[in-house]
Amino acid sequence: MTLADALPAAADPPEALIGPNSVLQLEQALLEAGGPDLAWQVFDAAGYARLLEDRPSAMIDEAIPKALFDTLFRTLPARQARAVAERAGRLTGRYILEHRIPGFARLILKLLPARLAAPLLLKAIRQHAWTFAGSGQCSTGAGRSSHISIRRNPVAMPECVWHGRVLETLFQALVSPSTQITHTCCEHAGDDVCRFEIELAA
Ligand SMILES: [Zn+2]
Structure with missing residues (x-):
């Protein structure tokens, strides 16, 4: 049995979709860095405040994390933006480890x-x-x-x-x-x- 066999089959998703953790873990990292106000500030400025109420549970349009991360780097001080993006990346890696790697x-x-x-x-x-x-x-x-x-x-x-x-x-x-x-x-x-x-x- 190879590792590829042990992993779930990779279904072909429609073009331009990406995992929801790119958004969910960004929210979590913002909450840790500055509480709900900071999360709201970034999501609202990107035009996606609704995702704080209605969290994505399936694949999402990749334009959404693109807009959120662009807004993060545009509106927060560079060091803070970088720290939040890095934390969101680590949280996403941890999620993949726990839920996507058998x-x-x-x-x-x-x-x-x-x-x-x-x-x-x-x-x-x-x-x-x-x-x-x-x-x-x-x-x-x-x-x-x-x-x-x-x-x-x-x-x-x-x-x-x-x-x-x-x-x-x-x-x-x-x-x-x-x-x-x-x-x-x-x-x-x-x-x-x-x-x-x-x-x-x-
Ligand atoms: Zn690059």
């Missing part, structure tokens, strides 16, 4: 040495990329220089800290606690792809 697959990955677990996790990430990359094209590379690339990243933001922390949380829990993710190319900064390099050990 216990059996989690166990296998943890038991394997990092160099064997990494390509399996990369494959699983590629197969489920629509949950965090929406309509973006996700590709991965394993080996000495493991990486994940997203072309036309629908939720690109300064240094893509949300994606970085989602990926780091998954790799640190399942492959190696010392994994570091660096964002070496970014569409938000004008590059033609968002690329995350994965360093498994210091």
Whole structure:
């Protein structure tokens, strides 16, 4: 049984949808940073205050987290915006760990040495990329220089800290606690792809 077999089949979602945690965990991170007022401030300025009352439970239009994160970085001080986006990424990674990676697959990955677990996790990430990359094209590379690339990243933001922390949380829990993710190319900064390099050990 391979990891891919153990994971739920990745149904083909309609174009341009993304997992609801991109919104739900942003709300949670804003609540932690500044309470309901801060969450309201950002969601309302983005035109999505209604989502604080009527929380999404299924895949959502990727334009929604795009607008929310754009508003976050536009309206909050840079350091605070970054901290909130990073926290939202870690919370999303934790949610994926707890709810989207079956216990059996989690166990296998943890038991394997990092160099064997990494390509399996990369494959699983590629197969489920629509949950965090929406309509973006996700590709991965394993080996000495493991990486994940997203072309036309629908939720690109300064240094893509949300994606970085989602990926780091998954790799640190399942492959190696010392994994570091660096964002070496970014569409938000004008590059033609968002690329995350994965360093498994210091
Ligand atoms: Zn980027």
